[in-house]
Amino acid sequence: MSGLNIAFFGSSLVSAYWNGAATYYRGMLRALAGRGHRITFYEPDAYDRQAHRDIPDPPWARVVVYQPTEADADAMLADAAGADVLVKASGVGVLDAYLEAGVLAARRAGQIVLFWDVDAPATLDSMRHDPDDRLAPLVPHFDMVLTYGGGDPVVTAYEREFGARRCVPIYNALDPATHHPVPREKRFACDLAFLGNRLPDREARVEAFFLEAAQRLPDRRFLLGGSGWADKGLPPNVTDLGHVYTADHNALNVSALAVLNISRESMARTGFSPATRVFEAAGAGACLITDAWEGIGLFFEPGHEILVAEDGAAVAEHVAALTPERARAIGEAALRRVLADHTYASRAVQVEALLTGRRAAADRVPA
Known part of the structure; x- marks a missing residue:
């Protein structure tokens, strides 16, 4: 045909x-x-x-x-x-x-x-x-x-x-032509990055998983990307990047020690819906931490290709325990998986x- x-x-x-x-x-x-x-x-x-x-x-x-x-x-x-x-x-x-x-x-x-x-x-x-x-x-x-x-x-x-x-x-x-490993950039260097627009069914979960982790780790640097966060009260160790154009996504993903995925409330309830940015970050070889949702194991192996957190305290524990070597190993495993199974x-x-x-x-x- x-x-x-x-x-x-x-x-x-x-x-x-x-x-x-x-x-x-x-x-x-x-x-x-x-x-x-x-x-x-x-x-x-x-x-x-x-x-x-x-x-x-x-x-x-x-x-x-x-x-x-x-x-x-x-x-x-x-x-x-x-x-x-x-x-x-x-x-x-x-x-x-x-x-x-x-x-x-x-x-x-x-x-x-x-x-x-x-x-x-x-x-x-x-x-x-x-x-x-x-x-x-x-x-x-x-x-x-x-x-x-x-x-x-x-x-x-x-x-x-x-x-x-x-x-x-x-x-x-993943589209490997657009999302792939690139050199790190100093402007995006941080311990944990999250990228997502401020939406009603996302904000509370960002507070619980991202901002709470930042408060628990006051000596670590956190980057928040996406539209709508400018008037949000943020901990002093969180930098608001505003809208991050897609041309910068790869650099953001590879420059952070870890990248956080937070499902919106409706997605978390339904499960089986990995966000686009999960695959984008994996395609860049980033170390991913995700909130827990049903079906993760169908896409990535927890503990080997992705880290899973039940709440902000668990996110903070993952970040505190990560070394650059461990983060790199998880990111490389995620990249291999996404290229093999999820393009x-x-x-x-x-x-x-x-x-x-x-x-x-x-x-x-x-x-």
């Missing part, structure tokens, strides 16, 4: 500003393009993302930026009409419900229409509890739901609770099999 023409409606491909899914989109779609599929990414000019671009338009995707109006959204849907695959991702941030209804209404014979959920816990919570949620009745009409994590709990919820025809997790992974190239093979299988089935059904 020749390459598919894929039209993707998402938050942003070119900017990671208030857009944690950016590197997931880039890795996944770049890998699909590398397998001969043609990608068009439609993103709204919203949340000042275009003013904070991390990358120019990539050669492997056509990027179309539109104004966040229904008229412009309609024009984008018309532009995408000839695609073999229409994808609406969660969390575009503007006109989400309008676009979800729009891609289904625009479906033509033989076309595959997917909902790709990059924050399944939040989406499921909204469908369960928000009386104004408009996605739930549409779920059975999508050919498939893909998620960037969640394991059996998310699959069961989508298929049994909301009637999805099929739900398949496509986990975060976007392997994820793209999985997605391609799902899409071509669904396309073949659709072609067998008379119009």
Whole structure:
């Protein structure tokens, strides 16, 4: 089968500003393009993302930026009409419900229409509890739901609770072309680094795992990267870096003695959802410390490829006990594992099999 023409409606491909899914989109779609599929990414000019671009338009995707109006959204849907695959991702941030209804209404014979959920816990919570949620009745009409994590709990919820025809997790992974070991940089030298935007269901866990560890280790240096922390009261040994552009992620990851992953509250409850930055840090050869969540062992071996902490006290204990040699050994083991088992190239093979299988089935059904 020749390459598919894929039209993707998402938050942003070119900017990671208030857009944690950016590197997931880039890795996944770049890998699909590398397998001969043609990608068009439609993103709204919203949340000042275009003013904070991390990358120019990539050669492997056509990027179309539109104004966040229904008229412009309609024009984008018309532009995408000839695609073999229409994808609406969660969390575009503007006109989400309008676009979800729009891609289904625009479906033509033989076309595959997917909902790709990059924050399944939040989406499921909204469908369960928000009386104004408009996605739930549409779920059975999508050919498939893909998620960037969640394991059996998310699959069961989508298929049994909301009637999805099929739900398949496509986990975060590593793109070795963008995230890899680089020389250390003095400006990012520290004992522990955490990178994540300030979000309502993350802040309390950052306080519990990161800031408490900093308070327990007043003689150690901590770096906090991400948007929204400027007015947060921080211990004196914590430096707020503000938004860290993706071009600096590798240097930040390799320059810290250890890098901390903190799942958002909704992700921690659901489990089986390693964040994109777990794989990015591992790809740089960083020593990772993560909060505990169900399913870690499916991705990395605790104690050998990753360190696991139940709370801020445990994070502090890990940091205090780490030597540069031990940190380097853990980081090297994580790098070997992620290159062997968790690249976007392997994820793209999985997605391609799902899409071509669904396309073949659709072609067998008379119009």
